[in-house]
Amino acid sequence: MKPIITPLVLTALMSLAIPALSADSTYREQIKPIFDVRCSACHGEEAPEYKVFKQEKEKWLALGIGPRMDSYTYLVYFTGWPDTGALMRRLDDAKPGNMYQHLGDNELQRQQNLALFKAWVGNWTLKRFDALSKEELAGIKVAY
Numbered sequence: 001m002k003p004i005i006t007p008l009v010l011t012a013l014m015s016l017a018i019p020a021l022s023a024d025s026t027y028r029e030q031i032k033p034i035f036d037v038r039c040s041a042c043h044g045e046e047a048p049e050y051k052v053f054k055q056e057k058e059k060w061l062a063l064g065i066g067p068r069m070d071s072y073t074y075l076v077y078f079t080g081w082p083d084t085g086a087l088m089r090r091l092d093d094a095k096p097g098n099m100y101q102h103l104g105d106n107e108l109q110r111q112q113n114l115a116l117f118k119a120w121v122g123n124w125t126l127k128r129f130d131a132l133s134k135e136e137l138a139g140i141k142v143a144y
C-alpha cells in the first residue's frame with residue numbers, strides 16, 4: 001500500500017502553510033514591532049499630520065521626516081483611504097517603492113517583513129482611490 005502523504009504532497013502542503021500562517025498578520029502582533037524599529041524614526045510622534053506635511057513639505061523633507069504613521073489609525077490612512085495604496089506603492093519591491101529599503105538590514109529580512117505587510121494589508125493594490133472598485137477596497141483587511 002502506498003503511503004498517504006508522499007514527499008510531493010508534503011511539499012505542496014508546506015508551501016500552502018506559509019501563506020496561511022502569514023495570513024494571520026495583525027497590526028499589534030506583526031506590524032507594530034516592525035514599524036517601531038524600521039519606520040518610527042521618521043514617521044513617529046515628532047512627525048506631522050499628513051496634511052501638515054503636505055503644506056510644508058520642503059521643511060519636513062529637509063529634516064528627513066515623513067508624515068506621522070505611528071498608530072494603527074494613522075497607518076491605515078495610507079492603505080485604504082484617503083491616501084489609498086500609498087503604503088503599498090512605497091513598500092513594493094518593484095519600482096518606485098522608496099521605503100522598501102527600510103524594511104530590513106538585508107534582502108532576506110526585507111522580503112520577510114514585506115510578506116508580513118502584504119499579509120496584513122490583504123489586497124496589495126498599488127491603485128489610487130479613483131481607480132479602485134468597492135470590492136478591491138473591501139479586500140484591504142488591515143486587522144488590528
Ligand code: HEC
Pocket residue numbers: 035038039040041042043060061064065066067078083086087088090091098099102103
Ligand atoms: C530615514 C527616514 C525614513 C524611514 C526610516 C522611513 N521613511 Fe517613509 N518617508 C520618509 C520621508 C522623508 C517621506 C516623504 C518623502 C517621500 O515621499 O519619499 C516618506 C514617505 C513615506 C510614505 C508616503 C507617504 C505619502 O506621502 O503618501 C510611506 C507610505 C512611508 N514613507 C512608509 C514608510 C514605512 C512603512 C517605513 C518603514 C518600513 C518607512 N516609511 C521608513 C522617511 C522615512
